[in-house]
Amino acid sequence: MLPDKVQLCCLPTPLHKLEMLSDDPALDLWIKRDDLTGFAGGGNKGRKLEYLMAEALSVGATAIVTNGSLQSNFVRQLGAACARYGIACAAAVMHAPFDAEFGPPQGPKLRADNGNVLLDELLGVDLRVCEDAPWEDLWAQAELLAQEYERRGYIVYRVPVGGSSPLGAYAFLKAAEEIDQRFDAVVVCCSSGSTHAGLAYAFHGTPTRVLGIAADPEEELFDDLVRLTAGLDLITGEGKRLRREDFDLRFDWVGPGYGVITDEGMDAIRTMARQEGVFLDPVYSAKAFAGLQALVAKGELGGRVLFWHTGGVPSLAALP
Numbered sequence: 001m002l003p004d005k006v007q008l009c010c011l012p013t014p015l016h017k018l019e020m021l022s023d024d025p026a027l028d029l030w031i032k033r034d035d036l037t038g039f040a041g042g043g044n045k046g047r048k049l050e051y052l053m054a055e056a057l058s059v060g061a062t063a064i065v066t067n068g069s070l071q072s073n074f075v076r077q078l079g080a081a082c083a084r085y086g087i088a089c090a091a092a093v094m095h096a097p098f099d100a101e102f103g104p105p106q107g108p109k110l111r112a113d114n115g116n117v118l119l120d121e122l123l124g125v126d127l128r129v130c131e132d133a134p135w136e137d138l139w140a141q142a143e144l145l146a147q148e149y150e151r152r153g154y155i156v157y158r159v160p161v162g163g164s165s166p167l168g169a170y171a172f173l174k175a176a177e178e179i180d181q182r183f184d185a186v187v188v189c190c191s192s193g194s195t196h197a198g199l200a201y202a203f204h205g206t207p208t209r210v211l212g213i214a215a216d217p218e219e220e221l222f223d224d225l226v227r228l229t230a231g232l233d234l235i236t237g238e239g240k241r242l243r244r245e246d247f248d249l250r251f252d253w254v255g256p257g258y259g260v261i262t263d264e265g266m267d268a269i270r271t272m273a274r275q276e277g278v279f280l281d282p283v284y285s286a287k288a289f290a291g292l293q294a295l296v297a298k299g300e301l302g303g304r305v306l307f308w309h310t311g312g313v314p315s316l317a318a319l320p
């Protein structure tokens, strides 16, 4: 049985050419406007939440517990979805969670106020701010928070970071159906993985290559992509069995680490704003677009290219 969904977003999102940025004759550049999903400030998480909320409601959840960075776009959109269904929303967050292997990265980061934090407060999200530590510690804190809610009598639905369960990936398998033209490549930011996983699954075996630009430095992202697409096989029954080699994921534009604002990213934000009047966000879409531009400049990418804008615009208000 295919997953149920609730309706939160205004779909399909617009798909249009980036006229000013397509002046290179070797490039026909388009954009998928998932910054305009139309729910609680937009962004890619709205699509995932349509499926995650349906599952939460089906199990009778009275609280949803998740985790993320303090300026998480997912926590903001989850908070809004919970508000709509009268479900309590709690999130364990860290200002700058990091990858254990790499340690805390140096460099400018988003502020600890304004942006999504301000919106979370307006939405009534129970934000539990923990001291910065590796992501695994954050997941442990989220589990403690879920248990606290259970002790208080709530029926808790747990959602992994970024809403990246197979259901979250399924939302992007469905999103790919909105693409009714042929593209040589789709370029998208990849962090918790379900956006890239769903799109890679959808276009697997077609002439369209899906290229992920990572916002996190960890190679384990490949394992997440394999796991999420294996979950999609269970949902769809299609048996595509995607392997590590089936994913094209680049780590060259992460910079010093997750959440660190890079010069290339800031340049990408200004380019997109000044040439197309479209806002990117500093943590995800700016790094992805910087990667797209660099790959075009190197001749590794060309033809009809679709940049999948994943949103995150509210965090611009938290630039330092």
Ligand SMILES: *Cc1c(COP(=O)(O)O)cnc(C)c1O
Pocket (backbone or CB within 6 Å): 043, 044, 045, 073, 074, 162, 164, 189, 190, 191, 192, 193, 194, 195, 196, 281, 284, 285, 310, 311, 312, 313
């Ligand atoms: C979460 C997020 C991403 C990454 O999507 P994943 O499915 O977590 O890989 C990209 N861009 C923005 C703006 C996001 O909020």
